[in-house]
Amino acid sequence: MILAIDIGNTNIVIGCIDKGKRIFIERLSTVHTKTELEYAIDIKNVLDIYHIHREQLDGGIISSVVPKITKTAKLAVEKILDKEVLVVGAGIKTGLNIRIESPEQLGSDLVVDAVAGIAEYKAPMLIFDLGTANTVSVIDSKKNYIGGMIYPGIGVSLDSLTERAAQLRGIGLEAPNDMIGKNTIECMKSGMIYSSAAAIDGIIDRLEERLGEKTTVIATGGLAKKVIPYCKREIVLDDDLLLKGLYILYEKNNKK
Known part of the structure:
Protein backbone atom coordinates (compact mmCIF):
# COMPACT_ATOMS: atom_id res chain seq x y z
CA MET A 1 0.00 0.00 0.00
CA VAL A 88 6.70 14.11 -9.29
CA GLY A 89 9.05 16.40 -11.20
CA ALA A 90 12.27 16.55 -13.16
CA GLY A 91 14.04 13.20 -13.37
CA ILE A 92 11.01 11.04 -12.66
CA LYS A 93 10.06 8.37 -15.19
CA THR A 94 6.59 9.06 -16.59
CA GLY A 95 6.52 7.36 -20.00
CA LEU A 96 4.54 10.39 -21.20
CA ASN A 97 5.46 11.87 -24.57
CA ILE A 98 4.98 15.62 -24.01
CA ARG A 99 4.76 17.58 -27.27
CA ILE A 100 4.59 21.18 -26.03
CA GLU A 101 7.05 24.07 -26.31
CA SER A 102 8.37 23.86 -22.75
CA PRO A 103 7.64 20.42 -21.25
CA GLU A 104 9.18 21.47 -17.92
CA GLN A 105 6.33 23.99 -17.50
CA LEU A 106 3.65 21.32 -17.51
CA GLY A 107 2.12 21.05 -14.03
CA SER A 108 2.78 17.81 -12.19
CA ASP A 109 -0.96 17.32 -11.66
CA LEU A 110 -1.53 17.41 -15.42
CA VAL A 111 1.28 14.90 -15.94
CA VAL A 112 -0.31 12.57 -13.37
CA ASP A 113 -3.79 12.97 -14.90
CA ALA A 114 -2.45 12.21 -18.38
CA VAL A 115 -0.51 9.12 -17.24
CA ALA A 116 -3.65 7.71 -15.62
CA GLY A 117 -5.87 8.69 -18.54
CA ILE A 118 -3.65 6.96 -21.11
CA ALA A 119 -3.45 3.83 -18.94
CA GLU A 120 -7.20 3.52 -18.46
CA TYR A 121 -9.03 5.15 -21.37
CA LYS A 122 -9.00 5.18 -25.16
CA ALA A 123 -7.12 7.96 -26.95
CA PRO A 124 -7.60 10.56 -28.29
CA MET A 125 -8.87 12.11 -25.10
CA LEU A 126 -9.59 15.34 -23.29
CA ILE A 127 -9.04 15.51 -19.54
CA PHE A 128 -10.82 18.26 -17.60
CA ASP A 129 -9.47 18.90 -14.09
CA LEU A 130 -11.83 21.27 -12.28
CA GLY A 131 -10.32 23.05 -9.29
CA THR A 132 -9.04 26.51 -8.47
CA ALA A 133 -8.25 26.70 -12.18
CA ASN A 134 -9.94 24.57 -14.80
CA THR A 135 -7.45 22.77 -17.01
CA VAL A 136 -7.94 20.78 -20.18
CA SER A 137 -5.29 18.29 -21.30
CA VAL A 138 -5.37 17.20 -24.94
CA ILE A 139 -3.95 13.77 -25.81
CA ASP A 140 -3.92 12.73 -29.46
CA SER A 141 -4.65 9.35 -31.01
CA LYS A 142 -0.97 8.37 -30.67
CA LYS A 143 -1.11 9.08 -26.91
CA ASN A 144 1.02 12.22 -27.17
CA TYR A 145 0.33 15.10 -24.79
CA ILE A 146 -0.04 17.90 -27.36
CA GLY A 147 -1.24 20.83 -25.22
CA GLY A 148 -4.32 22.12 -23.49
CA MET A 149 -6.18 25.01 -21.92
CA ILE A 150 -6.31 26.83 -18.59
CA TYR A 151 -9.19 29.06 -17.52
CA PRO A 152 -10.67 30.32 -14.20
CA GLY A 153 -12.34 27.76 -11.99
CA ILE A 154 -15.94 28.12 -10.86
CA GLY A 155 -14.87 29.11 -7.33
CA VAL A 156 -12.56 31.83 -8.65
CA SER A 157 -15.33 33.14 -10.90
CA LEU A 158 -17.79 33.22 -8.01
CA ASP A 159 -15.31 34.98 -5.72
CA SER A 160 -14.62 37.59 -8.40
CA LEU A 161 -18.33 38.23 -8.88
CA THR A 162 -19.15 38.55 -5.18
CA GLU A 163 -16.14 40.79 -4.49
CA ARG A 164 -17.32 43.29 -7.09
CA ALA A 165 -21.03 43.29 -6.30
CA ALA A 166 -21.94 44.35 -2.78
CA GLN A 167 -25.40 42.73 -2.84
CA LEU A 168 -24.16 39.37 -4.09
CA ARG A 169 -22.83 37.46 -1.12
CA GLY A 170 -22.76 34.05 0.50
CA ILE A 171 -23.98 31.49 -2.00
CA GLY A 172 -23.04 27.84 -2.31
CA LEU A 173 -21.88 26.04 -5.42
CA GLU A 174 -24.92 23.92 -6.09
CA ALA A 175 -27.49 24.15 -8.83
CA PRO A 176 -30.92 25.66 -8.06
CA ASN A 177 -34.13 23.68 -8.55
CA ASP A 178 -34.79 25.49 -11.82
CA MET A 179 -32.36 26.80 -14.41
CA ILE A 180 -34.41 30.00 -14.54
CA GLY A 181 -33.72 31.65 -11.18
CA LYS A 182 -36.55 33.39 -9.37
CA ASN A 183 -34.36 35.41 -6.99
CA THR A 184 -30.81 36.76 -6.90
CA ILE A 185 -29.27 33.75 -5.16
CA GLU A 186 -30.96 31.26 -7.51
CA CYS A 187 -29.89 33.34 -10.51
CA MET A 188 -26.27 33.32 -9.34
CA LYS A 189 -26.28 29.59 -8.67
CA SER A 190 -27.80 28.88 -12.05
CA GLY A 191 -25.37 31.21 -13.79
CA MET A 192 -22.34 29.62 -12.14
CA ILE A 193 -23.29 25.99 -12.72
CA TYR A 194 -24.86 26.18 -16.16
CA SER A 195 -22.31 28.58 -17.64
CA SER A 196 -19.54 26.24 -16.47
CA ALA A 197 -21.31 23.20 -17.93
CA ALA A 198 -21.98 25.02 -21.21
CA ALA A 199 -18.32 26.10 -21.38
CA ILE A 200 -17.20 22.48 -21.03
CA ASP A 201 -19.62 21.31 -23.72
CA GLY A 202 -18.45 24.09 -26.02
CA ILE A 203 -14.77 23.41 -25.43
CA ILE A 204 -15.28 19.73 -26.25
CA ASP A 205 -17.06 20.66 -29.51
CA ARG A 206 -14.29 23.01 -30.57
CA LEU A 207 -11.40 20.73 -29.61
CA GLU A 208 -12.95 17.78 -31.43
CA GLU A 209 -13.38 20.03 -34.48
CA ARG A 210 -9.73 21.06 -34.16
CA LEU A 211 -8.56 17.43 -33.83
CA GLY A 212 -10.88 16.20 -36.54
CA GLU A 213 -12.14 13.23 -34.53
CA LYS A 214 -14.25 12.21 -31.58
CA THR A 215 -12.53 11.99 -28.21
CA THR A 216 -12.92 10.25 -24.89
CA VAL A 217 -13.67 12.94 -22.31
CA ILE A 218 -12.72 12.51 -18.65
CA ALA A 219 -13.37 14.92 -15.80
CA THR A 220 -11.77 14.97 -12.37
CA GLY A 221 -10.99 17.47 -9.62
CA GLY A 222 -12.69 18.79 -6.52
CA LEU A 223 -15.50 20.64 -8.33
CA ALA A 224 -16.18 18.16 -11.13
CA LYS A 225 -19.12 16.52 -9.33
CA LYS A 226 -20.90 19.86 -9.09
CA VAL A 227 -20.69 20.71 -12.79
CA ILE A 228 -20.41 17.56 -14.93
CA PRO A 229 -23.98 16.29 -14.24
CA TYR A 230 -25.26 19.42 -16.02
CA CYS A 231 -23.17 18.93 -19.17
CA LYS A 232 -24.84 17.63 -22.33
CA ARG A 233 -21.79 15.84 -23.70
CA GLU A 234 -20.83 12.34 -22.59
CA ILE A 235 -18.15 12.75 -19.94
CA VAL A 236 -16.58 10.13 -17.66
CA LEU A 237 -16.40 11.42 -14.08
CA ASP A 238 -13.31 9.89 -12.44
CA ASP A 239 -12.59 11.15 -8.92
CA ASP A 240 -9.68 8.73 -8.57
CA LEU A 241 -7.74 9.78 -11.68
CA LEU A 242 -4.96 11.54 -9.76
CA LEU A 243 -4.54 8.67 -7.32
CA LYS A 244 -4.41 6.16 -10.18
CA GLY A 245 -1.73 8.23 -11.90
CA LEU A 246 0.32 8.60 -8.75
CA TYR A 247 0.18 4.85 -8.18
CA ILE A 248 1.33 4.16 -11.75
CA LEU A 249 4.23 6.60 -11.39
CA TYR A 250 5.22 5.14 -8.02
CA GLU A 251 5.31 1.64 -9.49
CA LYS A 252 7.17 2.80 -12.60
CA ASN A 253 9.89 4.47 -10.50
CA ASN A 254 10.23 1.74 -7.89
CA LYS A 255 10.71 -1.32 -10.05
CA LYS A 256 13.36 -3.60 -8.63
Missing part, protein backbone atom coordinates in the same frame (compact mmCIF):
# COMPACT_ATOMS: atom_id res chain seq x y z
CA ILE A 2 1.25 3.51 -0.77
CA LEU A 3 0.35 7.00 0.44
CA ALA A 4 -0.40 9.38 -2.45
CA ILE A 5 -0.73 13.13 -2.04
CA ASP A 6 -1.58 15.86 -4.56
CA ILE A 7 -1.06 19.47 -3.43
CA GLY A 8 -3.27 21.99 -5.19
CA ASN A 9 -3.80 25.70 -4.66
CA THR A 10 -7.01 25.18 -2.65
CA ASN A 11 -6.97 21.56 -1.47
CA ILE A 12 -4.52 18.78 -0.68
CA VAL A 13 -5.82 15.40 -1.82
CA ILE A 14 -4.68 12.48 0.33
CA GLY A 15 -5.29 8.84 -0.47
CA CYS A 16 -4.00 5.33 0.03
CA ILE A 17 -3.81 2.82 -2.81
CA ASP A 18 -3.22 -0.91 -2.49
CA LYS A 19 -2.43 -2.87 -5.68
CA GLY A 20 -4.13 -0.20 -7.76
CA LYS A 21 -7.26 -0.13 -5.60
CA ARG A 22 -8.27 3.02 -3.73
CA ILE A 23 -8.55 2.52 0.01
CA PHE A 24 -9.67 6.07 0.74
CA ILE A 25 -9.49 9.62 -0.57
CA GLU A 26 -9.81 12.79 1.52
CA ARG A 27 -9.14 16.51 1.12
CA LEU A 28 -7.42 19.00 3.42
CA SER A 29 -7.22 22.77 2.93
CA THR A 30 -3.95 24.05 1.49
CA VAL A 31 -2.42 26.36 4.11
CA HIS A 32 0.84 28.08 3.16
CA THR A 33 1.82 28.91 6.73
CA LYS A 34 1.67 25.39 8.20
CA THR A 35 4.89 23.82 9.39
CA GLU A 36 6.27 20.39 8.61
CA LEU A 37 5.01 19.11 11.98
CA GLU A 38 1.54 20.57 11.49
CA TYR A 39 1.17 18.88 8.12
CA ALA A 40 2.53 15.64 9.58
CA ILE A 41 -0.14 15.77 12.30
CA ASP A 42 -2.90 16.47 9.74
CA ILE A 43 -1.85 13.58 7.50
CA LYS A 44 -1.33 11.23 10.46
CA ASN A 45 -4.83 12.06 11.73
CA VAL A 46 -6.32 11.11 8.35
CA LEU A 47 -4.43 7.81 8.38
CA ASP A 48 -5.60 7.14 11.94
CA ILE A 49 -9.24 7.68 10.94
CA TYR A 50 -8.87 4.85 8.43
CA HIS A 51 -6.83 2.70 10.87
CA ILE A 52 -3.78 2.68 8.61
CA HIS A 53 -0.43 2.28 10.34
CA ARG A 54 3.09 3.14 9.20
CA GLU A 55 4.05 -0.53 8.86
CA GLN A 56 1.32 -1.04 6.25
CA LEU A 57 2.72 1.64 3.93
CA ASP A 58 5.46 0.68 1.48
CA GLY A 59 6.14 4.26 0.43
CA GLY A 60 4.72 7.57 -0.67
CA ILE A 61 4.50 9.88 -3.68
CA ILE A 62 3.63 13.56 -3.95
CA SER A 63 2.63 15.80 -6.84
CA SER A 64 2.37 19.53 -6.23
CA VAL A 65 1.65 22.80 -8.00
CA VAL A 66 2.51 24.82 -4.89
CA PRO A 67 6.33 24.92 -4.70
CA LYS A 68 6.29 26.70 -1.33
CA ILE A 69 4.56 23.71 0.27
CA THR A 70 6.17 20.84 -1.65
CA LYS A 71 9.28 20.46 0.52
CA THR A 72 7.34 20.97 3.75
CA ALA A 73 4.85 18.27 2.79
CA LYS A 74 7.61 15.90 1.65
CA LEU A 75 9.38 16.22 5.01
CA ALA A 76 6.06 15.77 6.82
CA VAL A 77 5.29 12.53 4.98
CA GLU A 78 8.84 11.26 5.50
CA LYS A 79 8.44 11.95 9.20
CA ILE A 80 5.39 9.67 9.21
CA LEU A 81 6.72 6.91 6.94
CA ASP A 82 10.36 7.06 8.05
CA LYS A 83 11.45 6.58 4.43
CA GLU A 84 12.16 8.78 1.41
CA VAL A 85 9.15 9.97 -0.55
CA LEU A 86 8.99 10.36 -4.34
CA VAL A 87 8.05 13.79 -5.74
Whole structure:
Protein backbone atom coordinates (compact mmCIF):
# COMPACT_ATOMS: atom_id res chain seq x y z
CA MET A 1 0.00 0.00 0.00
CA ILE A 2 1.25 3.51 -0.77
CA LEU A 3 0.35 7.00 0.44
CA ALA A 4 -0.40 9.38 -2.45
CA ILE A 5 -0.73 13.13 -2.04
CA ASP A 6 -1.58 15.86 -4.56
CA ILE A 7 -1.06 19.47 -3.43
CA GLY A 8 -3.27 21.99 -5.19
CA ASN A 9 -3.80 25.70 -4.66
CA THR A 10 -7.01 25.18 -2.65
CA ASN A 11 -6.97 21.56 -1.47
CA ILE A 12 -4.52 18.78 -0.68
CA VAL A 13 -5.82 15.40 -1.82
CA ILE A 14 -4.68 12.48 0.33
CA GLY A 15 -5.29 8.84 -0.47
CA CYS A 16 -4.00 5.33 0.03
CA ILE A 17 -3.81 2.82 -2.81
CA ASP A 18 -3.22 -0.91 -2.49
CA LYS A 19 -2.43 -2.87 -5.68
CA GLY A 20 -4.13 -0.20 -7.76
CA LYS A 21 -7.26 -0.13 -5.60
CA ARG A 22 -8.27 3.02 -3.73
CA ILE A 23 -8.55 2.52 0.01
CA PHE A 24 -9.67 6.07 0.74
CA ILE A 25 -9.49 9.62 -0.57
CA GLU A 26 -9.81 12.79 1.52
CA ARG A 27 -9.14 16.51 1.12
CA LEU A 28 -7.42 19.00 3.42
CA SER A 29 -7.22 22.77 2.93
CA THR A 30 -3.95 24.05 1.49
CA VAL A 31 -2.42 26.36 4.11
CA HIS A 32 0.84 28.08 3.16
CA THR A 33 1.82 28.91 6.73
CA LYS A 34 1.67 25.39 8.20
CA THR A 35 4.89 23.82 9.39
CA GLU A 36 6.27 20.39 8.61
CA LEU A 37 5.01 19.11 11.98
CA GLU A 38 1.54 20.57 11.49
CA TYR A 39 1.17 18.88 8.12
CA ALA A 40 2.53 15.64 9.58
CA ILE A 41 -0.14 15.77 12.30
CA ASP A 42 -2.90 16.47 9.74
CA ILE A 43 -1.85 13.58 7.50
CA LYS A 44 -1.33 11.23 10.46
CA ASN A 45 -4.83 12.06 11.73
CA VAL A 46 -6.32 11.11 8.35
CA LEU A 47 -4.43 7.81 8.38
CA ASP A 48 -5.60 7.14 11.94
CA ILE A 49 -9.24 7.68 10.94
CA TYR A 50 -8.87 4.85 8.43
CA HIS A 51 -6.83 2.70 10.87
CA ILE A 52 -3.78 2.68 8.61
CA HIS A 53 -0.43 2.28 10.34
CA ARG A 54 3.09 3.14 9.20
CA GLU A 55 4.05 -0.53 8.86
CA GLN A 56 1.32 -1.04 6.25
CA LEU A 57 2.72 1.64 3.93
CA ASP A 58 5.46 0.68 1.48
CA GLY A 59 6.14 4.26 0.43
CA GLY A 60 4.72 7.57 -0.67
CA ILE A 61 4.50 9.88 -3.68
CA ILE A 62 3.63 13.56 -3.95
CA SER A 63 2.63 15.80 -6.84
CA SER A 64 2.37 19.53 -6.23
CA VAL A 65 1.65 22.80 -8.00
CA VAL A 66 2.51 24.82 -4.89
CA PRO A 67 6.33 24.92 -4.70
CA LYS A 68 6.29 26.70 -1.33
CA ILE A 69 4.56 23.71 0.27
CA THR A 70 6.17 20.84 -1.65
CA LYS A 71 9.28 20.46 0.52
CA THR A 72 7.34 20.97 3.75
CA ALA A 73 4.85 18.27 2.79
CA LYS A 74 7.61 15.90 1.65
CA LEU A 75 9.38 16.22 5.01
CA ALA A 76 6.06 15.77 6.82
CA VAL A 77 5.29 12.53 4.98
CA GLU A 78 8.84 11.26 5.50
CA LYS A 79 8.44 11.95 9.20
CA ILE A 80 5.39 9.67 9.21
CA LEU A 81 6.72 6.91 6.94
CA ASP A 82 10.36 7.06 8.05
CA LYS A 83 11.45 6.58 4.43
CA GLU A 84 12.16 8.78 1.41
CA VAL A 85 9.15 9.97 -0.55
CA LEU A 86 8.99 10.36 -4.34
CA VAL A 87 8.05 13.79 -5.74
CA VAL A 88 6.70 14.11 -9.29
CA GLY A 89 9.05 16.40 -11.20
CA ALA A 90 12.27 16.55 -13.16
CA GLY A 91 14.04 13.20 -13.37
CA ILE A 92 11.01 11.04 -12.66
CA LYS A 93 10.06 8.37 -15.19
CA THR A 94 6.59 9.06 -16.59
CA GLY A 95 6.52 7.36 -20.00
CA LEU A 96 4.54 10.39 -21.20
CA ASN A 97 5.46 11.87 -24.57
CA ILE A 98 4.98 15.62 -24.01
CA ARG A 99 4.76 17.58 -27.27
CA ILE A 100 4.59 21.18 -26.03
CA GLU A 101 7.05 24.07 -26.31
CA SER A 102 8.37 23.86 -22.75
CA PRO A 103 7.64 20.42 -21.25
CA GLU A 104 9.18 21.47 -17.92
CA GLN A 105 6.33 23.99 -17.50
CA LEU A 106 3.65 21.32 -17.51
CA GLY A 107 2.12 21.05 -14.03
CA SER A 108 2.78 17.81 -12.19
CA ASP A 109 -0.96 17.32 -11.66
CA LEU A 110 -1.53 17.41 -15.42
CA VAL A 111 1.28 14.90 -15.94
CA VAL A 112 -0.31 12.57 -13.37
CA ASP A 113 -3.79 12.97 -14.90
CA ALA A 114 -2.45 12.21 -18.38
CA VAL A 115 -0.51 9.12 -17.24
CA ALA A 116 -3.65 7.71 -15.62
CA GLY A 117 -5.87 8.69 -18.54
CA ILE A 118 -3.65 6.96 -21.11
CA ALA A 119 -3.45 3.83 -18.94
CA GLU A 120 -7.20 3.52 -18.46
CA TYR A 121 -9.03 5.15 -21.37
CA LYS A 122 -9.00 5.18 -25.16
CA ALA A 123 -7.12 7.96 -26.95
CA PRO A 124 -7.60 10.56 -28.29
CA MET A 125 -8.87 12.11 -25.10
CA LEU A 126 -9.59 15.34 -23.29
CA ILE A 127 -9.04 15.51 -19.54
CA PHE A 128 -10.82 18.26 -17.60
CA ASP A 129 -9.47 18.90 -14.09
CA LEU A 130 -11.83 21.27 -12.28
CA GLY A 131 -10.32 23.05 -9.29
CA THR A 132 -9.04 26.51 -8.47
CA ALA A 133 -8.25 26.70 -12.18
CA ASN A 134 -9.94 24.57 -14.80
CA THR A 135 -7.45 22.77 -17.01
CA VAL A 136 -7.94 20.78 -20.18
CA SER A 137 -5.29 18.29 -21.30
CA VAL A 138 -5.37 17.20 -24.94
CA ILE A 139 -3.95 13.77 -25.81
CA ASP A 140 -3.92 12.73 -29.46
CA SER A 141 -4.65 9.35 -31.01
CA LYS A 142 -0.97 8.37 -30.67
CA LYS A 143 -1.11 9.08 -26.91
CA ASN A 144 1.02 12.22 -27.17
CA TYR A 145 0.33 15.10 -24.79
CA ILE A 146 -0.04 17.90 -27.36
CA GLY A 147 -1.24 20.83 -25.22
CA GLY A 148 -4.32 22.12 -23.49
CA MET A 149 -6.18 25.01 -21.92
CA ILE A 150 -6.31 26.83 -18.59
CA TYR A 151 -9.19 29.06 -17.52
CA PRO A 152 -10.67 30.32 -14.20
CA GLY A 153 -12.34 27.76 -11.99
CA ILE A 154 -15.94 28.12 -10.86
CA GLY A 155 -14.87 29.11 -7.33
CA VAL A 156 -12.56 31.83 -8.65
CA SER A 157 -15.33 33.14 -10.90
CA LEU A 158 -17.79 33.22 -8.01
CA ASP A 159 -15.31 34.98 -5.72
CA SER A 160 -14.62 37.59 -8.40
CA LEU A 161 -18.33 38.23 -8.88
CA THR A 162 -19.15 38.55 -5.18
CA GLU A 163 -16.14 40.79 -4.49
CA ARG A 164 -17.32 43.29 -7.09
CA ALA A 165 -21.03 43.29 -6.30
CA ALA A 166 -21.94 44.35 -2.78
CA GLN A 167 -25.40 42.73 -2.84
CA LEU A 168 -24.16 39.37 -4.09
CA ARG A 169 -22.83 37.46 -1.12
CA GLY A 170 -22.76 34.05 0.50
CA ILE A 171 -23.98 31.49 -2.00
CA GLY A 172 -23.04 27.84 -2.31
CA LEU A 173 -21.88 26.04 -5.42
CA GLU A 174 -24.92 23.92 -6.09
CA ALA A 175 -27.49 24.15 -8.83
CA PRO A 176 -30.92 25.66 -8.06
CA ASN A 177 -34.13 23.68 -8.55
CA ASP A 178 -34.79 25.49 -11.82
CA MET A 179 -32.36 26.80 -14.41
CA ILE A 180 -34.41 30.00 -14.54
CA GLY A 181 -33.72 31.65 -11.18
CA LYS A 182 -36.55 33.39 -9.37
CA ASN A 183 -34.36 35.41 -6.99
CA THR A 184 -30.81 36.76 -6.90
CA ILE A 185 -29.27 33.75 -5.16
CA GLU A 186 -30.96 31.26 -7.51
CA CYS A 187 -29.89 33.34 -10.51
CA MET A 188 -26.27 33.32 -9.34
CA LYS A 189 -26.28 29.59 -8.67
CA SER A 190 -27.80 28.88 -12.05
CA GLY A 191 -25.37 31.21 -13.79
CA MET A 192 -22.34 29.62 -12.14
CA ILE A 193 -23.29 25.99 -12.72
CA TYR A 194 -24.86 26.18 -16.16
CA SER A 195 -22.31 28.58 -17.64
CA SER A 196 -19.54 26.24 -16.47
CA ALA A 197 -21.31 23.20 -17.93
CA ALA A 198 -21.98 25.02 -21.21
CA ALA A 199 -18.32 26.10 -21.38
CA ILE A 200 -17.20 22.48 -21.03
CA ASP A 201 -19.62 21.31 -23.72
CA GLY A 202 -18.45 24.09 -26.02
CA ILE A 203 -14.77 23.41 -25.43
CA ILE A 204 -15.28 19.73 -26.25
CA ASP A 205 -17.06 20.66 -29.51
CA ARG A 206 -14.29 23.01 -30.57
CA LEU A 207 -11.40 20.73 -29.61
CA GLU A 208 -12.95 17.78 -31.43
CA GLU A 209 -13.38 20.03 -34.48
CA ARG A 210 -9.73 21.06 -34.16
CA LEU A 211 -8.56 17.43 -33.83
CA GLY A 212 -10.88 16.20 -36.54
CA GLU A 213 -12.14 13.23 -34.53
CA LYS A 214 -14.25 12.21 -31.58
CA THR A 215 -12.53 11.99 -28.21
CA THR A 216 -12.92 10.25 -24.89
CA VAL A 217 -13.67 12.94 -22.31
CA ILE A 218 -12.72 12.51 -18.65
CA ALA A 219 -13.37 14.92 -15.80
CA THR A 220 -11.77 14.97 -12.37
CA GLY A 221 -10.99 17.47 -9.62
CA GLY A 222 -12.69 18.79 -6.52
CA LEU A 223 -15.50 20.64 -8.33
CA ALA A 224 -16.18 18.16 -11.13
CA LYS A 225 -19.12 16.52 -9.33
CA LYS A 226 -20.90 19.86 -9.09
CA VAL A 227 -20.69 20.71 -12.79
CA ILE A 228 -20.41 17.56 -14.93
CA PRO A 229 -23.98 16.29 -14.24
CA TYR A 230 -25.26 19.42 -16.02
CA CYS A 231 -23.17 18.93 -19.17
CA LYS A 232 -24.84 17.63 -22.33
CA ARG A 233 -21.79 15.84 -23.70
CA GLU A 234 -20.83 12.34 -22.59
CA ILE A 235 -18.15 12.75 -19.94
CA VAL A 236 -16.58 10.13 -17.66
CA LEU A 237 -16.40 11.42 -14.08
CA ASP A 238 -13.31 9.89 -12.44
CA ASP A 239 -12.59 11.15 -8.92
CA ASP A 240 -9.68 8.73 -8.57
CA LEU A 241 -7.74 9.78 -11.68
CA LEU A 242 -4.96 11.54 -9.76
CA LEU A 243 -4.54 8.67 -7.32
CA LYS A 244 -4.41 6.16 -10.18
CA GLY A 245 -1.73 8.23 -11.90
CA LEU A 246 0.32 8.60 -8.75
CA TYR A 247 0.18 4.85 -8.18
CA ILE A 248 1.33 4.16 -11.75
CA LEU A 249 4.23 6.60 -11.39
CA TYR A 250 5.22 5.14 -8.02
CA GLU A 251 5.31 1.64 -9.49
CA LYS A 252 7.17 2.80 -12.60
CA ASN A 253 9.89 4.47 -10.50
CA ASN A 254 10.23 1.74 -7.89
CA LYS A 255 10.71 -1.32 -10.05
CA LYS A 256 13.36 -3.60 -8.63
